[in-house]
Structure formats: C-alpha cells, structure tokens
Amino acid sequence: MTSRGFDAEARVRTYFKCENLQRGGAFKIRGASNFVLSLTPEQLTKGVVAFSSGNHAQAVALAAGLVGAKATLVMPTDAPRSKVEATRARGAEIITYDRLREDREAIGTRIAAQTGASLIPPYDHPWTIAGQGTTALELLEDAPEIDALITPVGGGGLLSGCSIAARSINPKIRIFGAEPDTANDTCLSLAAGRRVEIPPSETIADGLRATCPGRVTFPILQQYVEQILLVSEEEIKATVRFFLSWLKILVEPSGAAAAAAVLHRKLPADVGRVGVVLSGGNVDLETLAQIL
Known part of the structure; x- marks a missing residue:
C-alpha cells in the first residue's frame, strides 16, 4: 500500500506492508x-x-x-x-x-x-525468526525498488527475520528498526555492543515492551541493522491517528512505531524509497479512545 499524503508529510517514498490486515491481526x-x-x-x-x-x-x-x-x-x-x-x-x-x-x-x-x-518463543528461536522473515520477502516481491526497510522492534524477531530475508534478495538494502524512546533496549544494546537489560516500561506500544533483545536475535541485528530510530509516545499516537484519519485503516501503537519514525522524518535524508512494516492492528477500544 502507498499513500501520497504520507509521502508528502514524511518527505520520502513509502511502501507499506500491512500486517495489521494479516490473519490474527498481526505478523x-x-x-x-x-x-x-x-x-x-x-x-x-x-x-x-x-x-x-x-x-x-x-x-x-x-x-x-x-x-x-x-x-x-x-x-x-x-x-x-x-x-x-x-x-x-x-x-x-x-x-x-x-x-x-x-x-x-x-x-x-x-x-x-x-x-x-x-x-514457542515469541521471537528468540530460528523457526520463529524464519517465519517472520517472510514479511520482507513479500514486501520486496511487491516493491523491489525500495532501498531501505524499517520495522518495529521489541525482542527483535521481526527485524532480524526481515533483515536476513531482505539482504538475501538485495545485499545493499539498508535496514532500520524503530522502538519507543521509553523502551529503548535494542538501541542501547547496539550502541554498547552487548545485550543491555532495561526496567519494564509503560509505553502505549505494549508489544514493544521487551526489556532486552533476544540471545538469538541480537547478533543478527548487530550484523544487519544500520540504526534504531526512537519515537516518542505522542509520535506513535499521532501516527495511529494519521492512518485512521487519512488512510482509513487501524494500526495498533506497536504496529505504528516504524511508520512513526518515517512520518516524523527520523530516517537519514539520503533514503529514497523505504518499505515500512505496519506490524499489527490489534488495539482495544479503551486504548484507541485514549489515542483519539
């Protein structure tokens, strides 16, 4: 899916992988x-x-x-x-x-x-990681022209799987992750060169509340990920509202994290075409009311 309105606001060409419409409502x-x-x-x-x-x-x-x-x-x-x-x-x-x-x-x-x-671990197992990587395979099949890919990151299963899959198709594609600034364990870990554990967070992005990257996923992220972009609670909420108001689709806060980083222009300026994974759309009415 594409949106000229989103592109104009983000100042980059975007291609959305709508896992919020996936069976079960998420990737x-x-x-x-x-x-x-x-x-x-x-x-x-x-x-x-x-x-x-x-x-x-x-x-x-x-x-x-x-x-x-x-x-x-x-x-x-x-x-x-x-x-x-x-x-x-x-x-x-x-x-x-x-x-x-x-x-x-x-x-x-x-x-x-x-x-x-x-x-069945949520992210820290090769079988789980391989399954999540099919997200990137499908995205690149539909939009082979993208030069960058960004996904939300919690424990790292989606980002690590997509990194491996995307690089197997395009060795030059740039890989980014996005996480809440209050749940920045992956950002801190990559900067430190080791897995860093943080206290439990209260971010509205409930699916990204991991306190430490996985043992299996972290080395993969170290190998492939260029940068983790941090987004604020308000930036996440604003992005959920943007999708609902302008694109008429519901994306949960966790699922909107990568799009929030793009919408608020956190990508490097030389990224021209980016694939953005909207990782889920399961949000309860109370949380949605709080956002709106």
Missing part, C-alpha cells in the same frame, strides 16, 4: 505457523505453550487450532483486553502473570516441563 501468525508446522505429530499431541502480551498469543492459539493442538498462553494481567479475549476465543487456555513481579519465560518453561508441551 505474528507467520512465526507461530512456521514453528507449529515444524513440530512432529507426536509433539503436537502434547500441545504448545507460549508467553506474550497479545499478538503472539493470538497467533499461537490460531496456529495450534489449525492443526488441532492444545495451546496454553501465559499473558500479563495488563494485556489489552481485546487481545486476551481474542486469544481465549480461539480455544486457548490463558494463565496470567504480573509483568513487574514475575518472569513470563520461567512460567512458560515450567508449564512446558510439566506437560511436555512445546514452548
């Missing part, structure tokens, strides 16, 4: 499906377990349902209600935790050990 179905389809029939009979603030949970529930496997999802108590309800509606069992006091990965690992279920 996460790609990684979850690739992971589930990589499991053996015996593994599937024991079910799958995952931890997520929402989009990965929905994706795992959906992917598991397609093959008849049981899904158990570990979700924070403050996850958007719409994401929790959508996950439950897909037949998953939901276990909640306090993100400020409990470790979701430890909970998920314990459940997997007790039940024999396969743990």
